[in-house]
Amino acid sequence: MTGPAEPVTRRYAWLVFALSFGLLLSDYMSRQVLNAVFPLLKAEWALSDAQLGSLSGVVALMVGVLAFPLSLLADRWGRVRSLVVAAVVWSLATLGCAVSASYGQMFLGRFMVGVGEAAYGSVGIAVVLSVFPARLRATLSGTFIAGGAFGSVLGVSAGGVLAQHVGWRWTFAAMGLFGLALAAVYGIVVTDRKTASTDAGTGGAPDTERPLRTLLPRLFSPVSVLCAYVGSGLQMFLAMALLAWMPSFLDRSYGLAPAEAGLAAGAFALITGVGMVGGGMVCDRLGRRNAQLKWTVALVCSAGSLILLTAGFHLPPGAPQLVLVGLGTLLSNATAGPAAAMVVSLTPAAVAATAMATLTLANSLLGLAPGPAVTGILADHLGLPAALRIIPLVSLVAGSAFALGRRHHDKGLVPLPGRALRESELPT
Template identity: 30%
Template sequence: MNPSRLLMLFLTINVINYVDRQVLSGVFPLLKEHFLLSDTALGLLGSAFMITYSLTSIPFGAWSDRWMPHKVAAIGVAVWSLATVSSALAWSFASLFIFRALIGVGEAAYVSTAGTILSNAYPERKRSGVLGLFNLGMPIGGALGVVLGGWLGATFGWQWAFFLVGVPGLILAYRAWRLPLPKQPTAEKHEKFSIRDLFRLLKNKPYLYTCLGYAGISFAFGAIVLFVPTFFERSFGYSLEKATLLAGGLQVGAGLLGAPIGGYIADFWQKRNGRGRAYTLILSMALSAIFLWGGLMFESFVCFFFSAFFMLWHVGVASALVFDVTDKAIWNTAAALALFVMHFLGDIPSPVIVGFISDQTSLFTAFSLLPIPMLLASFFFWKAGSYLHKRPAI
């Protein structure tokens, strides 16, 4: 299949992926009122998705290394879309928690395979750029999810918000299933999954440090994306529609600029220095932390924008770094384990922690602590880069 058409299909699916994921954030105030929830409980709804997403990513990654990754991805898209539609039927906090958890199962199957399919379709020198374009689904879909959730929820009710954003994924699942892609030839020598694959990956120090850096990004980014509409509503006094519109605009604007620019800079730097991708991540996370503190101290929307802009440099670059430091034959497994570590240490605990701190003090105080994991991410990427050769491969 033509690589450009493949990229467009997977980018479209990724947009829907993040719409379904972030629609929850747009209806947070409505869910809080309807089910009488605390901020900690709202954080748990965000974590429900990430718990199953992390726990099932490794089995799906190992499976796709041994079967047809695009069919594994198609199954995942169908599962998460059905779970999103079912969320409209939630009758209690517990039932909504279960439906959100099922969304994580479906998305794990897709995310642990899509990046490797595209990496196999394009040459290595274009990897950061291609994955950066693919991961534009994060800011575009995330912004659409927040905005649509806020608008549909305020206009028709939170139930319709879940239902309407879940339907398109079912059509895209069928398109992914029908892709004329063969089984990965690199998986033939790994017919049986072994737990040794995981231990071997964890003994790979640049890979481990990359995963820890990814976790630092995930901790901060997961909590910010989930709570920023509520933050704007409470701290700046905006209505739900305006708060979600601003949050969505911030995310999509910063993402459309940050993701491709970060990918271009990383690929450019990598051609001249074998540590270029790691250096790009070190710089971006440090700058993002500084601008977030500035945004909180001066109540500056411009600083919030630049924090998101530099944060989203990592889109595609961190994924490419994972592939750079691992064996191609187990890329899906490596990507899946990286997802597990990233979420288990990152955006699984962070929404609950931020919600708890908010309940005890304020959401402002909780946000003011988030630059710390960003700076830790910068440190871990520096450690990962120290194991790589300065000279790029010829």
């Protein structure tokens, strides 16, 4: 229990968002900085590519394994204090990487980075949404999730610059110190008492006294929330496949050198992030009077990415192809904000972080993990251009899921504690 809620001003709400977003950037910068120093670690410790890959993969593994249980713990123990502890853990672990003397020590450090980062995305977005009105859910969700793309680009680019000038150890140290500083400010400024209760869409404090057995089934029972999980995950499949294979596509089809292909792929990553923010904004704008229009926005983004990417990858290399692929990339994960907003409106506030963890798990199982791998398998058999012409077809299934969710939306809405929803209180 966190005690009675304190009123939250608009200025304080945006301060919570800024600090939470800053910690999200730290999260992904600490995670992705390793990629920038791969060559230095390989040369100094004579590591194999498999060992280098394991240093990156262990973080994703721990996030996948621990996101749900740690988010559930945060819902019961206190979301803000959980975020502070998580940030301290991954920052100290990143500092540990800076002083590692062997592959084994580095692996342990990266393992702990994954433990610290496991639930940050789901718990962080729950904290942010708790201090803003429901009408901004999709915008905030899309922007917050897009922070992962922005943080990844910052981690790789800033890490590369720092590694070149001060060495890989100080690169890790800089990321760790940055995270610790933000965690200290966050712990001082943000409190569970102020963030536990004021979501205009829930109408009151999360009912943390209700037994979990009555809350957890709501994470999976409505047809509409399952559709949001599936649609979001499959669109994530497409977005992650594009991010993973865009450097190789630009290298093989356009003859770009690895450095140039990496920079160009970074631009596509930023386009993905912009699309996530824009999708959320459009969703909130159109959904103010009719919540079902949020499903329509997701459906249109799915259909648009299917059409634009399929057409683009069927064109020969050139400017028209890059324009269509860029527009398709913009829409490929613009469904992230609408999907997150729909999950929040369809699940109990008391397990908001756990609901976001479930969405994250769906995104990982349906998108993050299989997207790049399946595309690679197709590329081995058909060639990369042919593989990239095929993978947009997942948007057909994603769009179908969003259409089904729209049909069942009203049946899945969560009423406010103790009474039914009035029309004015429907999530918007």
